[in-house]
Amino acid sequence: xxxxxxxxxxxxxxxxxxxxxxxxxxxxxxxxxxxxxxxxxxxxxxxxxxxxxxxxxxxxxxxxxxxxxxxxxxxxxxxxxxxxxxxxxxxxxxxxxxxxxxxxxxxxxxxxxxxxxxxxxxxxxxxxxxxxxxxxxxxxxxxxxxxxxxxxxxxxxxxxxxxxxxxxxxxxxxxxxxxxxxxxxxxxxxxxxxxxxxxxxxxxxxxxxxxxxxxxxxxxxxxxxxxxxxxxxxxxxxxxxxxxxxxxxxxxxxxxxxxxxxxxxxxxxxxxxxxxxxxxxxxxxxxxxxxxxxxxxxxxxxxxxxxxxxxxxxxxxxxxxxxxxxxxxxxxxxxxxxxxxxxxxxxxxxxxxxxxxxxxxxxxxxxxxxxxxxxxxxxxxxxxxxxxxxxxxxxxxxxxxxxxxxxxxxxxxxxxxxxxxxxxxxxxxxxxxxxxxxxxxxxxxxxxxxxxxxxxxxxxxxxxxxxxxxxxxx
Amino acid sequence: xxxxxxxxxxxxxxxxxxxxxxxxxxxxxxxxxxxxxxxxxxxxxxxxxxxxxxxxxxxxxxxxxxxxxxxxxxxxxxxxxxxxxxxxxxxxxxxxxxxxx
Numbered sequence: 001x002x003x004x005x006x007x008x009x010x011x012x013x014x015x016x017x018x019x020x021x022x023x024x025x026x027x028x029x030x031x032x033x034x035x036x037x038x039x040x041x042x043x044x045x046x047x048x049x050x051x052x053x054x055x056x057x058x059x060x061x062x063x064x065x066x067x068x069x070x071x072x073x074x075x076x077x078x079x080x081x082x083x084x085x086x087x088x089x090x091x092x093x094x095x096x097x098x099x100x101x102x103x104x105x106x107x108x109x110x111x112x113x114x115x116x117x118x119x120x121x122x123x124x125x126x127x128x129x130x131x132x133x134x135x136x137x138x139x140x141x142x143x144x145x146x147x148x149x150x151x152x153x154x155x156x157x158x159x160x161x162x163x164x165x166x167x168x169x170x171x172x173x174x175x176x177x178x179x180x181x182x183x184x185x186x187x188x189x190x191x192x193x194x195x196x197x198x199x200x201x202x203x204x205x206x207x208x209x210x211x212x213x214x215x216x217x218x219x220x221x222x223x224x225x226x227x228x229x230x231x232x233x234x235x236x237x238x239x240x241x242x243x244x245x246x247x248x249x250x251x252x253x254x255x256x257x258x259x260x261x262x263x264x265x266x267x268x269x270x271x272x273x274x275x276x277x278x279x280x281x282x283x284x285x286x287x288x289x290x291x292x293x294x295x296x297x298x299x300x301x302x303x304x305x306x307x308x309x310x311x312x313x314x315x316x317x318x319x320x321x322x323x324x325x326x327x328x329x330x331x332x333x334x335x336x337x338x339x340x341x342x343x344x345x346x347x348x349x350x351x352x353x354x355x356x357x358x359x360x361x362x363x364x365x366x367x368x369x370x371x372x373x374x375x376x377x378x379x380x381x382x383x384x385x386x387x388x389x390x391x392x393x394x395x396x397x398x399x400x401x402x403x404x405x406x407x408x409x410x411x412x413x414x415x416x417x418x419x420x421x422x423x424x425x426x427x428x429x430x431x432x433x434x435x436x437x438x439x440x441x442x443x444x445x446x447x448x449x450x451x452x453x454x455x456x457x458x459x460x461x462x463x464x465x466x467x468x469x470x471x472x473x474x
Numbered sequence: 475x476x477x478x479x480x481x482x483x484x485x486x487x488x489x490x491x492x493x494x495x496x497x498x499x500x501x502x503x504x505x506x507x508x509x510x511x512x513x514x515x516x517x518x519x520x521x522x523x524x525x526x527x528x529x530x531x532x533x534x535x536x537x538x539x540x541x542x543x544x545x546x547x548x549x550x551x552x553x554x555x556x557x558x559x560x561x562x563x564x565x566x567x568x569x570x571x572x573x574x575x
Contacts, residue, residue: 046557075550083558105549109522249493360505
């Protein structure tokens with residue numbers, strides 16, 4: 001440990017206190033499993049971090065150093081400003097941005113640990129410091145690009161270079177070589193650090209540019225995990241047990257969310273990491289084959305007036321999609337739901353796990369529009385109730401309810417769990433147009449002759465017209 | 475490897491498993507706030523940044539201190555922004571009984 005750091009707390013005491021803080025954080029996460037207690041859980045975790053910072057400042061006798069307060073003050077100001085200003089639809093890029101900053105901080109801490117600041121210069125701390133630099137830099141650049149794509153500053157389309165995979169492998173191999181050379185002191189420290197940072201940036205860049213818009217929930221979850229891992233490994237490098245514990249927790253959380261997202265989209269993590277989007281091109285060339293029989297063998301009945309359906313409906317399920325969020329129609333949708341409730345119907349929302357641009361995004365958008373959270377249901381909770389519901393209202397969703405996912409083998413959505421909207425007797429679809437969704441597979445529901453009413457156009461306008469239609473008709 | 479390193483690795487493994495088991499119980503309803511909360515936690519690397527800033531500042535290594543200062547600032551943004559936005563989101567989740575309209 002560095003001479004300048006007079007330790008005022010014994011190592012044992014610090015370990016015990018750190019363990020206590022880590023337990024507080026774990027308890028906070030435990031409280032996050034229920035809406036009623038989640039606020040307390042979050043506050044508790046924040047409190048634990050604050051205590052951790054104070055503890056470290058006392059432990060390393062940092063309290064008299066004025067620059068620390070200045071930096072903390074600036075960081076707090078920017079952080080608070082961001083937290084207050086960000087819109088709910090921008091949440092994915094906000095998280096990506098913050099993620100990237102965490103990665104950057106871990107990278108810098110790792111860099112200092114390499115030259116012995118805060119570390120003991122053993123082989124163990126050397127290696128972990130180098131890994132921290134690499135993962136931190138990868139998280140930083142990767143998150144920044146993801147944020148840029150989500151914010152539409154960078155083109156959302158996946159960019160695949162020639163030999164993309166080889167370039168990634170090459171960057172990784174070179175990194176390993178640099179690390180090995182550095183261990184045997186064949187490279188100077190400044191050169192090692194520079195090379196590592198450059199390679200990590202290159203790797204992060206190659207890693208993220210080929211991930212497309214709709215795969216972003218997975219990319220963000222993964223980067224979230226990486227930011228935790230980067231923190232944990234920089235903790236290994238400087239021998240700080242609190243960093244290691246909390247970084248590990250964050251890493252696990254990101255990994256779990258990544259798994260959930262992959263399952264919900266029926267994609268393997270490796271396919272996304274390797275940028276496999278070739279299937280998409282094939283399927284969009286011949287969309288006709290994806291038709292399922294429901295469109296052909298049913299007799300065409302005279303279309304009922306949608307107002308009659310609305311007035312007779314007792315059980316209504318609303319399926320919101322990302323299109324609703326893009327049109328900013330959630331407040332209007334809430335008004336429609338209120339009107340339907342006034343007419344005596346029970347209204348519930350069915351939320352597909354990948355509705356939105358990050359895990360759970362749709363719930364936040366609806367909560368913002370004052371929808372009660374006890375009306376929000378996960379896919380599995382409502383999926384067998386579409387059959388008995390009187391009406392399903394789809395707003396800006398396509399792939400997540402495309403019945404082709406059950407039948408159309410070889411398409412990107414085949415096997416993806418979907419909402420059983422097609423089993424409902426009456427379906428109102430408020431989509432912008434009838435084009436295939438992100439997956440590029442035609443939706444046979446659009447061709448269903450009975451029970452499907454299409455309200456095409458900007459959801460804000462179509463919902464407004466719909467609302468005034470059902471309000472005036474009693 | 476010393477005993478300290480061994481302990482650190484064990485802590486890493488245990489906290490990862492414990493975190494994984496606890497987070498599995500969080501409903502998808504709360505996945506966005508969960509993620510932003512976890513994100514804020516990853517800013518705990520702030521502790522490392524503070525130590526680096528203190529050492530470089532006392533050594534009067536200006537350039538290094540500048541880098542450390544950047545690390546402290548961005549880690550603080552990560553922590554404050556993350557917890558702040560998580561709180562903001564959780565405040566929006568309400569049931570009918572909770573509303574006084």
